[in-house]
Every structure is written in structure tokens, then in C-alpha cells.
Amino acid sequence: MMMHVPDYRLEPFHRHSMLEIGCCLEGEGVFHFGHKSYPIKPGDIYVVNPVEPHRAQSDPDQPAQFLFVFFEPSIWLHTDKELLLPFLYRPEGFENRIPASVACATGMKEALLIMWNEYCRRDPGFHYMIKGHLMNICASLLRYYNPSPDLLEASNVLSAYRTLRPVIQFLEQNYHDPLTVNDVSSVLHLSPSRTQVLFREAVGMGFAQYLRSVRVHAAKDLLIRTSLPVTEICQQSGFQSQAAFYRAFEDQVGMKPSDYRNLLSGIFS
DNA sequence: CTTCAGTCCGTGCGACATTA
DNA sequence: TAATGTCGCACGGACTGAAG
Numbered sequence: 152m153m154m155h156v157p158d159y160r161l162e163p164f165h166r167h168s169m170l171e172i173g174c175c176l177e178g179e180g181v182f183h184f185g186h187k188s189y190p191i192k193p194g195d196i197y198v199v200n201p202v203e204p205h206r207a208q209s210d211p212d213q214p215a216q217f218l219f220v221f222f223e224p225s226i227w228l229h230t231d232k233e234l235l236l237p238f239l240y241r242p243e244g245f246e247n248r249i250p251a252s253v254a255c256a257t258g259m260k261e262a263l264l265i266m267w268n269e270y271c272r273r274d275p276g277f278h279y280m281i282k283g284h285l286m287n288i289c290a291s292l293l294r295y296y297n298p299s300p301d302l303l304e305a306s307n308v309l310s311a312y313r314t315l316r317p318v319i320q321f322l323e324q325n326y327h328d329p330l331t332v333n334d335v336s337s338v339l340h341l342s343p344s345r346t347q348v349l350f351r352e353a354v355g356m357g358f359a360q361y362l363r364s365v366r367v368h369a370a371k372d373l374l375i376r377t378s379l380p381v382t383e384i385c386q387q388s389g390f391q392s393q394a395a396f397y398r399a400f401e402d403q404v405g406m407k408p409s410d411y412r413n414l415l416s417g418i419f420s
Numbered sequence: 421c422t423t424c425a426g427t428c429c430g431t432g433c434g435a436c437a438t439t440a
Numbered sequence: 441t442a443a444t445g446t447c448g449c450a451c452g453g454a455c456t457g458a459a460g
Contacts, residue, residue, distance in 0.1 A: 342422055344455080347454075392431060399430085409444085
């Protein structure tokens with residue numbers, strides 16, 4: 152668990168290897184999840200799985216204070232697999248934010264504060280208390296999102312993700328290099344087609360599409376945070392040609408890189 | 421889980437357009 | 441006129457499904 156106040160400056164997107172639940176305790180700002188953005192309000196609950204890139208940005212005048220809990224899927228995997236269903240979402244179309252106005256958000260905030268108190272005091276058995284409240288929160292998420300109860304699929308997704316985790320981390324660090332599915336399948340000691348199947352199961356897209364999305368995210372960061380020319384950003388993001396960069400960017404973001412920079416430089420300057 | 425073959429689509433090259 | 445942005449097209453790699 153951790154308390155965190157996001158910077159008012161725009162930080163790069165990041166992912167965690169664990170599942171994440173956050174609550175805004177005070178302040179305001181913007182929470183970005185891939186192409187989605189939510190205005191931060193006190194009492195909001197945020198849900199993130201290990202696949203989705205995200206970042207929070209505080210309002211300079213009213214910094215947002217967050218309480219986060221991170222946990223491994225394995226704690227529910229063998230006993231209460233159903234509690235993992237809310238985290239097995241596909242980023243497109245998923246609402247990461249549960250607004251403070253929703254009744255269950257209040258209950259989850261209270262549970263998180265009790266967990267934080269237990270975490271700080273570390274009285275005997277505190278980890279059982281934390282786990283109990285975490286189970287309560289995950290059950291509330293299950294009711295709120297009401298996901299498809301396909302436990303077999305859930306199991307496959309988690310299994311695929313565990314297998315792919317080293318490759319996903321490898322891609323985060325090496326997206327700027329020319330990479331093929333053969334490169335990463337040899338890391339896993341699997342065939343390229345098996346690697347493709349695992350990508351489809353774990354992140355809902357093929358290897359090439361996933362790599363492109365990582366590169367477009369990197370390009371978006373550079374467009375906002377630097378004044379580098381688009382051609383330079385294209386190279387630094389790992390695209391081998393400008394044409395490929397333009398098409399991938401427009402396909403995922405819905406606008407040209409230059410338009411994206413003009414639009415967001417006005418907001419974040 | 422692998423291999424293989426067929427299909428599809430993204431990439432890269434080069435040319436052209438636009439802008440400062 | 442140079443830098444930057446856009447587009448068309450051929451090809452190679454990604455993806456898929458079948459067979460084992």
C-alpha cells in the first residue's frame with residue numbers, strides 16, 4: 152500500500168506487474184488510462200490491471216492525494232478466482248473510474264482507509280485484516296462491474312499473462328528496437344504462433360498490434376513532454392518509417408501527431 | 421504445443437504536398 | 441528551399457486455422 156501525490160507535470164505512462172486499486176482522498180487532477188482521461192475528484196475509485204498503461208496528474212493548485220493498494224492475482228487465484236474477474240477487462244470500453252457519487256465507492260474508500268491504518272500500525276494479524284478488507288473491495292467491484300462469469304477464460308487470461316509478463320516488460324524497455332514475434336518467442340522458448348495465441352489471450356491483441364500500441368504511447372509522451380520534431384519522435388518511438396508512424400498514430404489516437412501536440416500543449420502548458 | 425500453408429495487413433521506400 | 445507531413449504501392453512478416 153502507498154500514499155502518493157502525482158506530479159502536476161505530465162509523467163510518462165507506466166504499468167505495474169500487480170493489480171491496482173486507488174482512491175483519491177483529496178485534491179484534483181486528471182487520470183489517464185491509455186487513450187481515456189478522467190477528471191479526478193475526491194472519493195473516486197480507480198481500477199487498473201497490469202496490461203493498461205496509466206498515469207495521474209495533479210492539479211497544480213489542488214494536488215491530488217491518492218491511496219493505492221497493489222496485490223498479486225495469485226492471492227485469489229486458487230481459492231476465490233471470481234474476485235479477479237473485474238480486473239480481466241479489455242482497456243477499450245472499460246470504465247476505470249468509479250465516481251465518488253456511486254454508493255459502493257464510499258464503502259471502498261472506507262475499507263481502503265482501514266487497510267491503510269492497519270498497514271501503518273502493523274498490529275499482530277494486520278495482514279489478515281488487510282486481506283479481509285481487500286476481499287470486501289474486490290467483491291464490491293465484482294458487483295459493480297458485473298463481469299462475465301467465465302472462470303475458465305479468466306484462468307486462461309491469468310495464465311497467459313503470467314507466461315507473457317517477462318516479454319511485456321522486455322517490450323516496455325526495448326520498444327525502440329526493431330523487434331519481431333520471433334525475437335520474443337525465443338525468449339519464452341515457445342513457437343511464434345503459440346506466442347501469438349498468448350498475446351491474444353492476455354492483452355486482447357496480437358504481438359504486432361501490442362508493440363505498436365506501446366510505441367504510440369511512447370510517441371504521445373514525447374509529443375507532449377518535448378519539443379522534438381515529429382520525425383525524431385517517430386525514430387525514438389521505434390517506428391522504422393514515418394508513414395508507418397502516421398498510420399499507427401492516427402489509427403490509435405484518431406488524429407495526426409502534429410494535431411495531438413497542438414491540442415494537448417494548450418492543455419498541459 | 422508445434423508445424424505448416426494460405427491470407428491479410430503493416431512496413432518501408434519513394435514521390436509528392438505543404439509550410440515556414 | 442529546406443524541413444516536415446502525407447500518400448501509394450510492393451513485399452515481408454504477422455495472423456489464423458488445420459493437422460498431428
